[in-house]
Amino acid sequence: MSRGVEVDTADPPPGSSRRALLAAAPAALAASALAVAGCGADARPRGHRLAPAAAQQELAALNRLRSIELLAVEVYTAAIPRLSRRFYWTARQLLADEVAHAAELYGLIHHRGGTPTAAAARYDLGIPRTPRQALELFSTLEHLQVSSYLRAIPQMPSGRVRAVLGAILASDAQHQAVVRQGLGEAALSGPYVTG
């Protein structure tokens, strides 16, 4: 997916080139995947096993969520070098979180005997031309993620998986609020986060 982001001439922070971020992201993903048991949750399955069909359904859903997280890593990596200083460090933090989410999902899938997808999801999210458009792209992306987790959680048969997905959902909801604030919008949209 091509994401041309207009260069913001205001002082790009050091080490912020897209190449540097692209080089760092997969390494961080790999490192996080190895340390997966230590971040969001222990991915060990509970005492009972799921029926094969339910297990397959769960794996497919987890892989769909992982592909969206990988898309998020791709989008943030591409757009961050174009941001102004004002939102740069926040976006770096959001990228680090997305990397952690993708790695956590890798661990969940792997521990359940599945093959974690390496492919980012494909959505037509538009091409940002300005820093503001980059933030709007982040907002759309976080909305997509939040909606996906809200849909997935009630359908997950494993309580442990639901709890982990809840922790990631709430993290992406935090991103949504922070990005909205960056856009000058109200950070909170109501008592319920509905995606």
Add this chain to the structure above:
Amino acid sequence: MATSRRGLLARAAALGAATLGAGAEAALWAPAGARARTRVRTPSEGQVLGRLVEVEQLLLFSYQAALRSGVLSVASRAPVAQIAGYEREHVRALGARLAAMALPVPPPPADARAAAASLAVHHAHVDFERHRDDRGWLGLLLDVELLVQRNYHVALGYLQDPTLLALCAQIYASEGQHSALLGLRLHPGKPKLAIDPFVNGN
């Protein structure tokens, strides 16, 4: 708070670290004294909902206490009032589910002493009468938000009904946003201190 915020956070983190072990998940729903001694049965959906109503009421009480204190800055007062309104709605929605199950809705804390006693059951030691400034209240609210998040994190593991799961997931995400907002007010320009890759009350 009777103990420092740092102490409370350290205890919460220690508890949270154990949250994800299967035994510890059950233990979190047990009365404090029973945790070390007994094996705890998986709670029913009604018990889980009742616990969520209880912690939401404590959270609402905390926001109302912060608003009543009169020391919040103008910039803090608006978001705190807004979030208090959202917490009231969470209590209402969860209470309605409990009532629909013909289960009693836990009453809100009668006063500051009762709220402090209930929070102590959740290992949070709060003295609502203590003088705080704006940051002190925001810190207290953040601590109670983390406690509530931990309860939602555990609840998602126990609930089975898809409608309840959907409702609790929406509220869980909402609580995540509240803590991010409070964190950003406490630590402006430091997103690392305000947002978490895994929002589970740790």
